[in-house]
Amino acid sequence: MAKFISGWCSEHADWLVLVGLIGVVYGTLPYGPSIINSVYSFIGKELFNSIVLFIGLLGIIVSLVYSSSLFGFSKGHIGRIALAAGILAYMAQFITIPAERLHFFEYALLAVAIERVLRPHIRDVGRPFVGMLCAYFVGMGDEIIQWLLSNRHGEIIDVFLNGWGGVLGILLIPWPQQALTSRSHRLIFLLTTIAVVLSILFTFATRDFGFMIVNEDKGFRFRSRLSLDDFREYDLEHGKQLGRIIRQDIRLPYAQFLKKYPANRFPFLHEMRVHIFRRDRYAGKEKAKASWIALRENQILESHFGCCLSEAGLDWPAYKVKRIESRSERRDGLFYTSSVSKKVITAFSPFQFTMIAPVLVGCNAMLFLMTRRWLHLG
Numbered sequence: 001m002a003k004f005i006s007g008w009c010s011e012h013a014d015w016l017v018l019v020g021l022i023g024v025v026y027g028t029l030p031y032g033p034s035i036i037n038s039v040y041s042f043i044g045k046e047l048f049n050s051i052v053l054f055i056g057l058l059g060i061i062v063s064l065v066y067s068s069s070l071f072g073f074s075k076g077h078i079g080r081i082a083l084a085a086g087i088l089a090y091m092a093q094f095i096t097i098p099a100e101r102l103h104f105f106e107y108a109l110l111a112v113a114i115e116r117v118l119r120p121h122i123r124d125v126g127r128p129f130v131g132m133l134c135a136y137f138v139g140m141g142d143e144i145i146q147w148l149l150s151n152r153h154g155e156i157i158d159v160f161l162n163g164w165g166g167v168l169g170i171l172l173i174p175w176p177q178q179a180l181t182s183r184s185h186r187l188i189f190l191l192t193t194i195a196v197v198l199s200i201l202f203t204f205a206t207r208d209f210g211f212m213i214v215n216e217d218k219g220f221r222f223r224s225r226l227s228l229d230d231f232r233e234y235d236l237e238h239g240k241q242l243g244r245i246i247r248q249d250i251r252l253p254y255a256q257f258l259k260k261y262p263a264n265r266f267p268f269l270h271e272m273r274v275h276i277f278r279r280d281r282y283a284g285k286e287k288a289k290a291s292w293i294a295l296r297e298n299q300i301l302e303s304h305f306g307c308c309l310s311e312a313g314l315d316w317p318a319y320k321v322k323r324i325e326s327r328s329e330r331r332d333g334l335f336y337t338s339s340v341s342k343k344v345i346t347a348f349s350p351f352q353f354t355m356i357a358p359v360l361v362g363c364n365a366m367l368f369l370m371t372r373r374w375l376h377l378g
Contacts, residue, residue, distance in 0.1 A: 014113065014116040014117045014119075015117055017113050017116070018110075018113040018114060018116075018117050021106070021109060021110050021113050022110070022138060024106070025106055025107075025110065025138065025142055026141070026142065026145065029142065029145050029146060029149065029152065030149060030152075080171040080172070080175075081171065081172060083171055084168050084171035084172050087164065087167065087168050087171070088168060095161065100158075100161065103158075103161070103162065103165070104161060104162070104164070104165040104168070105165065106165065107135055107138070107139055107162045107163075107164075107165030107166050107168075107169065108165045108166065108168040108169035108172070109169060110135050110138060110165075110166065110169065111131050111132055111134075111135035111165070111166035111167075111168075111169035111170050112131075112169045112170070112172065112173055114131040114134045114135055115127060115128055115131035115169075115170065115173060118130060118131055118134075122184055122187075123176055123178055124176055124178040124179060124180050124181045124184050125175055125176050125177075125178060125179060125180050125184075126180050126181065126184025126185065126187065126188055127175075127176055127184070128170045128173070128175050128176075129170075129184075129188050130184065130187060130188060130191065131166075131170060132163075132166045132167055132169075132170045133188070133191040133192065133195055134191070135162070135163070135165070135166030135169070135170075136159075136162070136163040136166055136195055137191075137194075137195065137198075138162075139158075139159050139162025139163055139165075139166070140159050140162075140195075140198055140199070140202065142154075142158075142159075142162060143155065143156070143158050143159045143162070143202070144202065146158075147202075147205070147206060153262065153263065154202075154206060155206060155208055155343050156199065156202055156203045156206060156208060156345070157208075157343040157345075158343070159199065159202065179375075180375060180377070181377075182372075182377040185368075185371065185372060185375070185377050189364070189365075189368040192364055192368075193361065193364055193365075196360050196361055196364055197361065200353075200357045200360070200361075203345070203353065204350070204353075206264075207264060207350070208225075208343065208344055208345055209225075209344070209345050209346075209348075209349060209350050209353070210223055210224050210225040210226070210341065210344035210345065210346055211223070211224055211225075211226070211227050211228075211346060212346045213228060213231075213304070215299075215303060218299050218303065219334070219335050219336060220296050220299055220300055220335065220336040220337070220338065221335060221336070221337050221338070222275075222300055222337065222338035222340055222341065223338075223340070223341040223342060223344040223346055224267070224271055224341055224344065225263060225267040225271070225341065225344055226267055226268060226271070230268075231268075231304045231305075234268040234308075235268075235304065235305055235306060235307045235308055236307060238308075239305075239306075239307025239308040239310075239311060240307065240308075240311045242268060242269060242272075242308045242311075243307065243308040243309070243310065243311025243312040244311060244312070245269065246269065246272065246273070246308060246311075246312035246314065247311070247312040247313055247314075249261075250273075250276075250312065250314065254273070254277055257273050258270060258273065258274070261273070263341075268305075268308075271340060271341055272301070272305045272308060272309070274340045274341070275297055275300055275301050275305070275338070275340050276301065276309075276314060278293070278297050278338070278339075278340060279294050279297035279298050279301060280294075282294035282297065283324055286327065288327060288328055288329035289329055291324050291325075291327045291328035291329070292328040292329050292331055292336075293336070294324055294328075295321070295324055295325060295328055296336040296338070297338060297340075298316055298321065298324075300338060301314075301315075302315065
């Protein structure tokens with residue numbers, strides 16, 4: 001029996017690795033924030049960030065070993081590794097939250113595992129693209145589950161980040177030498193079409209569209225799900241009522257408050273609490289840059305959440321503002337861009353996206369036909 005189990009596991013090792021990785025990705029979703037917060041409190045954010053980077057680099061090495069490509073690199077493979085290094089360097093700057101970096105590396109490994117599973121079934125150069133798209137679907141499922149969970153928030157931007165993790169993994173491994181077949185070409189087109197349609201539907205479902213609020217006089221901008229008119233209505237007409245809610249629930253743990261007032265249902269309360277958290281966190285640091293950020297966040301709060309902030313008793317007195325100003329660095333003429341709600345889509349409105357969506361599907365179909373003709377796939 002033991003010999004049979006050992007043989008079966010050896011024969012299906014690639015599938016076991018893949019199922020295990022997907023199990024880790026999906027299984028930790030409900031408890032992810034709690035686990036990360038516990039780790040933060042135990043070892044600190046800086047050490048956790050270093051550990052994540054180490055795990056990421058270790059994952060890259062594992063990917064290379066797992067795909068049997070440590071030696072005998074082809075020129076094309078070296079070029080892809082260089083491109084992967086560029087993507088990694090860029091994403092390291094863009095993804096500042098350690099948990100998101102960890103997720104990014106997870107999907108790199110996942111794409112490699114999927115590619116391994118596909119090897120007996122797809123032997124041409126289309127295999128890495130199919131693996132990458134399959135990893136994208138897993139990432140889509142990841143965000144859909146988060147969207148359905150009460151303590152998580154699924155976002156289309158995170159779907160794309162998961163997808164880029166898959167791209168990184170695929171670039172690290174050697175690609176088949178066999179030319180693309182008509183069967184793989186059709187499969188890639190089908191999967192790409194499904195990915196585009198699902199992404200469009202998920203974007204509409206999450207409704208993470210918003211506005212870039214710019215204050216030229218005070219030199220700050222921030223993204224929000226609310227327009228300037230919405231801010232005036234919420235703050236001037238309902239500020240006292242909302243302020244009492246904030247005052248009553250401000251002592252709730254930060255994550256619990258955001259869970260109680262999710263962004264899609266209570267955008268004003270949710271965003272105000274995040275701005276307060278960011279302001280107070282940076283105000284507690286002694287560094288000049290941190291003080292400058294705290295002052296800027298306070299300006300945002302006073303300008304757009306002023307009545308509610310005052311009613312909640314969370315506005316800063318003049319002496320505190322002066323104290324923070326005294327240790328803040330001078331950045332005259334420099335615009336401040338808050339990272340609050342940074343994943344809100346502001347490039348286009350829901351109506352504009354409705355117009356763009358069919359174009360994306362059409363472009364995918366045109367690309368399919370053009371590549372089919374160019375590659376003489378018949």
